[in-house]
Amino acid sequence: MLAKILLAQSKISDSKVAANHALSLAGQTKDFTAQFEAHIAVALTRAAEGRVAEAMKGLERVRAEASHRGYLWFDFEARLELGKLELHSGKSAAGQARLEQLANDARSKGFILIASQADNLARAVKQARQTPTPREAVANAVFSAVRSGCL
Numbered sequence: 001m002l003a004k005i006l007l008a009q010s011k012i013s014d015s016k017v018a019a020n021h022a023l024s025l026a027g028q029t030k031d032f033t034a035q036f037e038a039h040i041a042v043a044l045t046r047a048a049e050g051r052v053a054e055a056m057k058g059l060e061r062v063r064a065e066a067s068h069r070g071y072l073w074f075d076f077e078a079r080l081e082l083g084k085l086e087l088h089s090g091k092s093a094a095g096q097a098r099l100e101q102l103a104n105d106a107r108s109k110g111f112i113l114i115a116s117q118a119d120n121l122a123r124a125v126k127q128a129r130q131t132p133t134p135r136e137a138v139a140n141a142v143f144s145a146v147r148s149g150c151l
Contacts, residue, residue: 003041012048019045036062036074044081052089056082076106076114083118087125096125 003022006015019041026034043058059078066074079102086095099122106115 001037001041003045007044007048012045015041015048016045032066032069032071033074036066036071036078040074040077040081047085047088052085056085059085072109072111073114076102076111080114080118080121083121087121092125092129096122096129099125 003015003019006012006018019038022034022038023042026038029035039058039062043055043062046052046058047055059082063075063078063082066072066078079098083095083099083102086092086098099118103115103118103122106112106118
């Protein structure tokens with residue numbers, strides 16, 4: 001948790017220390033909750049450092065292990081973070097699809113908070129993809145003017 005708070009404050013190096021410490025402590029226990037939380041924190045820290053591929057692999061491992069062990073919250077949280085990383089790394093279609101599927105899966109299992117987070121992100125991506133860029137808006141206006149005989 002501390003690592004995520006530090007990331008939110010853009011204290012990446014402090015977050016890395018906290019995440020690695022949490023991972024070390026979690027490794028000394030059989031508490032899967034602590035282990036999943038620590039692995040997610042490490043992955044998010046790696047993403048903040050620009051090591052997105054490593055972060056995604058780590059989140060995929062958490063997702064698979066959490067799903068296998070029946071820890072749906074961590075499966076869903078890892079999928080949410082994967083979707084966000086895909087969006088930030090230019091894979092908007094994949095991120096949107098992942099988030100839409102997550103929203104459906106989470107809602108069907110009663111995880112309303114994470115479902116609404118995924119829904120909101122997917123909806124924002126969809127709107128952004130449908131909103132024309134200024135260049136596209138000008139091209140559309142010119143095309144419409146030509147088609148209507150104004151130009």
